[in-house]
Amino acid sequence: MWSFIHKLGSPPWFFRFGGSLVRWLLPLTLILLLVGAFWGLLVAPPDFRQGNSYRIIYIHVPAAVVALAGYYVMALAGAISLIWRIKMADIAMKAAAPVGAVLTGIALVTGAIWGKPTWGTWWVWDARITSMLILFFLYLGVVALFEAYENKAAAAKACAVLSLVGTVNIPIIYKSVDWWYSLHQPASIKFTGESAIDASMLYPLLLMIVAFYGLFAVTVVMNMRAELIWHHRQSAWVRQWAGLD
Amino acid sequence: MHPRRKQRLVWVSLIVVLSSAAIGLTAFALRDNINLFYPPADVVAGKAPSDRNIRLGGMVVEGSIERSDTNLTTQFVVTDYEGSVAVRYTGILPDLFAEGQGVVAEGRLDGEGVLVATQVLAKHDENYMPPEVAAALEGKSKASVAPVSP
Incomplete structure (x- = not known):
């Protein structure tokens, strides 16, 4: 266990490990995405009140769920980077930020597209939507902060502090619909008790959530590998991998 | 754990706890404005x-x-x-x-x-169901209400 964690910090080892991880996780994720999308968009029944417009849930909810979970991944990498000063943690943090930003953006845009026919408005400043917008800015802030520093170690430190401060937003987003009066409805998927969404609609949704987790993992690991070969472009192992030596 | 790392762990925990407390209290104080x-x-x-x-x-x-x-x-x-x-x-x-x-x-x-x-x-509420299920539920609730009405 510990030797595995130690090995994760080694660039050539992680590069190879990440490569083999992507090789099987990428096709698996694509299959899950295709099956989930087909099931959700074509097989699942329409909703009794919304008709077919509810089907955007199969993109909106997975994107939002993984955007929230991905923030914890980024913040955890930030904490590891601050405490143990492991370069690999900086790289993980830097790799997760743009992926999280894109997922949050997808959740915001699909939410607006659904909101127009359902609520009658594209946008409303309620607690859920506003806190989600803040999450989007936090992700973008981490991306921008990394680029703002010449010294990469200082950049990683600043980004780690920003992502740690931002973690408070995650429970706020999650509980916003329960703590305050909002236009956004409360969660349909319940961890305890029966979900408020029918099983025939829930299963494809759960499948899509798993697929989006896979998509997040694949894109972050691919980002990290790209960052690693750039970072170590002068090293013997990269030159060997690229066939230069 | 190395004492310096331990100290940094304390700092990291403090960042999270204190910033959460600050933002949490602000949100609590502004709750009337956060309510839509x-x-x-x-x-x-x-x-x-x-x-x-x-x-x-x-x-x-x-x-x-x-x-x-x-x-x-x-x-x-x-x-x-x-x-x-x-x-x-x-x-x-x-x-x-x-x-x-x-x-x-x-x-x-x-x-x-x-x-x-x-x-x-x-x-919109959090309930999602196919039309048949909704119809079945409505039928059930009407049936359960029916004996009460004369």
């Missing part, structure tokens, strides 16, 4: 300002919708089962607007306590 709407009970109790636009949120009372024959004006009653407020709105209502469904109406209270709305939004 006033429930009808608060409006009835006079907690909502009458000199500016407010949002009112609740359920549309069954059988309360009155549509004008000559224009697009609709009047209905919004309730949270603790208080009720009448709403008057001229314009096109969202597709999901219906009796027994959630709405958020934005507008100003007139002298008689009626909210003259400039915008009405449908508030």
Whole structure:
């Protein structure tokens, strides 16, 4: 266990490990995405009140769920980077930020597209939507902060502090619909008790959530590998991998 | 753990705890502003300002919708089962607007306590089900209610 964690910090080892991880996780994720999308968009029944417009849930909810979970991944990498000063943690943090930003953006845009026919408005400043917008800015802030520093170690430190401060937003987003009066409805998927969404609609949704987790993992690991070969472009192992030596 | 790392772990924990406390307390202090709407009970109790636009949120009372024959004006009653407020709105209502469904109406209270709305939004609930299941559920609830009525 510990030797595995130690090995994760080694660039050539992680590069190879990440490569083999992507090789099987990428096709698996694509299959899950295709099956989930087909099931959700074509097989699942329409909703009794919304008709077919509810089907955007199969993109909106997975994107939002993984955007929230991905923030914890980024913040955890930030904490590891601050405490143990492991370069690999900086790289993980830097790799997760743009992926999280894109997922949050997808959740915001699909939410607006659904909101127009359902609520009658594209946008409303309620607690859920506003806190989600803040999450989007936090992700973008981490991306921008990394680029703002010449010294990469200082950049990683600043980004780690920003992502740690931002973690408070995650429970706020999650509980916003329960703590305050909002236009956004409360969660349909319940961890305890029966979900408020029918099983025939829930299963494809759960499948899509798993697929989006896979998509997040694949894109972050691919980002990290790209960052690693750039970072170590002068090293013997990269030159060997690229066939230069 | 190495003492320096331990110290850094303490700092990291402090960053998270203190910033969470600061933002949490701010959100708690601003809770009235974070709430998107006033429930009808608060409006009835006079907690909502009458000199500016407010949002009112609740359920549309069954059988309360009155549509004008000559224009697009609709009047209905919004309730949270603790208080009720009448709403008057001229314009096109969202597709999901219906009796027994959630709405958020934005507008100003007139002298008689009626909210003259400039915008009405449908508030969707968390229930998702196929039409057959909804029909079956409705049949069941009607069947269970039926013996009570003479």
